[in-house]
Amino acid sequence: MKESHLLFLVFLVLIILTAIVSLSLKGFEYYLMPVELRPFNAEYSTMKPSGSYSHGLGIFGALMIIVGVSVYSTRKRIRALWSIGKLSRWLEFHIVLCLLGPILVIYHTTFKAGGIAAISLWTMLSVALSGIIGRFLYTLIPRNLNGNELSVDEIDKKMEEISTALQTSEVGKQVIQLLDESFEEIQKPRNFSETISTLFKLQRVKSGSQKQTRGLIAGSNVSHDQAKMIISSANARATLLQKSIVLQQVERIFYYWHVIHLPFSIIMFITLAAHVAVALWLGYRWIL
Ligand code: HEM
Ligand code: HEM
Numbered sequence: 001m002k003e004s005h006l007l008f009l010v011f012l013v014l015i016i017l018t019a020i021v022s023l024s025l026k027g028f029e030y031y032l033m034p035v036e037l038r039p040f041n042a043e044y045s046t047m048k049p050s051g052s053y054s055h056g057l058g059i060f061g062a063l064m065i066i067v068g069v070s071v072y073s074t075r076k077r078i079r080a081l082w083s084i085g086k087l088s089r090w091l092e093f094h095i096v097l098c099l100l101g102p103i104l105v106i107y108h109t110t111f112k113a114g115g116i117a118a119i120s121l122w123t124m125l126s127v128a129l130s131g132i133i134g135r136f137l138y139t140l141i142p143r144n145l146n147g148n149e150l151s152v153d154e155i156d157k158k159m160e161e162i163s164t165a166l167q168t169s170e171v172g173k174q175v176i177q178l179l180d181e182s183f184e185e186i187q188k189p190r191n192f193s194e195t196i197s198t199l200f201k202l203q204r205v206k207s208g209s210q211k212q213t214r215g216l217i218a219g220s221n222v223s224h225d226q227a228k229m230i231i232s233s234a235n236a237r238a239t240l241l242q243k244s245i246v247l248q249q250v251e252r253i254f255y256y257w258h259v260i261h262l263p264f265s266i267i268m269f270i271t272l273a274a275h276v277a278v279a280l281w282l283g284y285r286w287i288l
Contacts (some may be wrong), residue, residue: 060106068097087147102128120271137254171220182240193247202242
């Protein structure tokens with residue numbers, strides 16, 4: 001796993017835990033009370049979904065989701081913006097806001113859901129949960145530095161570049177042979193269940209070949225810098241081979257995944273608009 005990705009994961013987990021712990025502590029007593037007894041709680045006027053505190057959580061949570069979706073979608077679709085940061089960084093921005101937003105919204109509902117708002121809530125949760133699977137599939141598709149998907153020709157070109165770098169030393173040549181032989185044995189999957197088992201097999205083969213590569217380097221007299229280059233090129237080649245084997249199936253699954261993630265988001269936004277319209281019509285204005 002790349003260092004920057006690990007850092008992102010640590011940041012994500014910390015920020016989410018902080019949000020959950022602080023929001024739970026703030027309303028601990030209120031959330032544990034049976035719904036019918038809540039109106040007798042001293043904090044009812046601020047803690048109820050239309051109260052200043054919980055209403056605010058709904059507004060900020062919804063705003064986070066709107067910003068997280070629109071910024072990512074705009075950056076992805078408008079060519080003029082393609083030079084602004086890697087797409088994968090913008091996806092991280094999407095993930096942070098679209099995980100934090102739903103957490104705020106859950107506390108906004110005070111853990112009870114009825115009417116049209118319930119549809120918005122359940123679609124929001126389905127979209128956010130399906131996002132985690134989508135993020136995993138996203139990493140299995142080879143991409144360029146900008147985060148855009150590589151074509152088959154681009155994958156071949158990249159493989160050529162890595163081979164050229166490795167062929168500069170005898171150990172490098174052995175590493176190419178080792179990797180090609182290890183991955184050659186693995187068949188391309190033909191359906192969903194074969195894809196899952198192939199992913200596990202590929203991970204095992206990749207780890208095994210990394211160990212063998214280090215063994216080959218240890219038994220040779222290459223310099224420290226050369227060893228580092230061989231390890232990183234071997235890793236890049238193994239990753240490309242790994243992704244190429246499952247690519248066809250992963251692209252198919254990712255296509256179906258979009259068919260859930262995107263329309264569910266649209267249903268969420270439509271029902272959210274209806275929910276906000278009803279709230280405004282009923283006279284709920286938050287602190288404004
Ligand atoms: C995705 C975002 C949102 C979801 C999923 C959501 C969901 C909910 C749910 C489930 C309830 C509780 C309904 C019940 O009492 O059974 C609720 C209440 C409420 N929400 Fe939201 N909400 C969201 C965003 C917002 C926003 C942005 C506003 C601001 C206009 C808002 C205003 C309210 C108000 C005023 C209530 C209390 C309604 C009442 O007591 O009759 N919500 N919301
Ligand atoms: C309520 C929360 C969320 C909403 C409304 C939402 C909405 C969307 C939308 C509309 C897109 C399509 C963007 C486009 O192609 O223009 C998208 C893409 C995506 N989202 Fe989310 N999302 C949410 C949460 C998440 C979460 C929590 C994750 C990951 C943990 C995630 C991961 C992804 C991924 C991997 C893509 C595909 C990127 C691509 O193909 O370029 N989403 N999301």
